[in-house]
Amino acid sequence: MLLTPDTFVRASLPGMVNATAVVHVGPAAGAKFTEYTAELRAGGSFGPVRQERFVYALEGEIRIGECTLGPGGYAYLPPGFDASVVSADGARAAVIERDYASLEGNAVPEPLFGCENSIAPTLLEDSGIEVRALLPAGAAFDFAVNTLTYPPGAALPMVELHIMEHGLLMLAGGGIYRLGESWYPVTAGDFIWMAPYCPQWFGALGKTPARYLLYKDWNRHPLP
Secondary structure (H helix, E strand, C coil): CEECHHHCCCECCCCEEEEEEEEEECHHHCCCCEEEEEEEEEEEEECCCCCEEEEEEEEECEEECCEEECCCEEEEECCCCCCCEECCCCEEEEEEEECCCCECCECCCCCEEEEHHHCCCEEECCCCEEEEECCCCCCCCCEEEEEEEECCCCECCCCECCCCCEEEEEEECEEEEEECCEEEEEECCCEEEECCCCCEEEEEECCCCEEEEEEEECCCCCCC
16 A cells, blocks of 8 residues: 555544644554654644554654654654653654564563664665664564665665565655555655565665665564
8 A cells, every 4th residue: 555645634643732643554454553644733742552652753853751852763662651752843753553462581672762873774685775773673572663775776686575564654765666566656755554465676766865664563473
């Protein structure tokens, strides 16, 4: 599923004050997670939830507890973390929420705060694509969030087909995305949901790098 900004519908979710959400995907579409863009006006906020939550600052500054995050800053908040997301002057943030899947022998992760720019990238094979893993790879985490940056003309080295589902938010640049047997032009602001086993491939076009924020479920056995 590809959603473009001209189709976005905004609504205030329970717990939001001076804020609205563009809900990109959720269980109603078949996803096992919810992803939305929170748009906060000056003094806006949205409250804690019982699920685990990942927040990535897109524009402006947000505050979570004592931590302030600017663009590229992010936070992992474990289930029931009792702190709201607040913006004094207005901001936009990508938010991912899901029920935590516990794993025997692993405690629920502690809150984690970071900044994308502080993470050294790894290269995806010989493609020149930079991957930054925003969450640790340990089994305590039941999902992963990465950013991928493509130099102009770079492309995934294969058509991927796997059990993990994806939520993908285009952050910069553009290119061509294959979803199933169809091909779509995509650009900054677009959102893609890829269900399990959806054939997928991306190639960057244009004169500037393409970059996106990518969610996938991870570290758990396929059986419940």
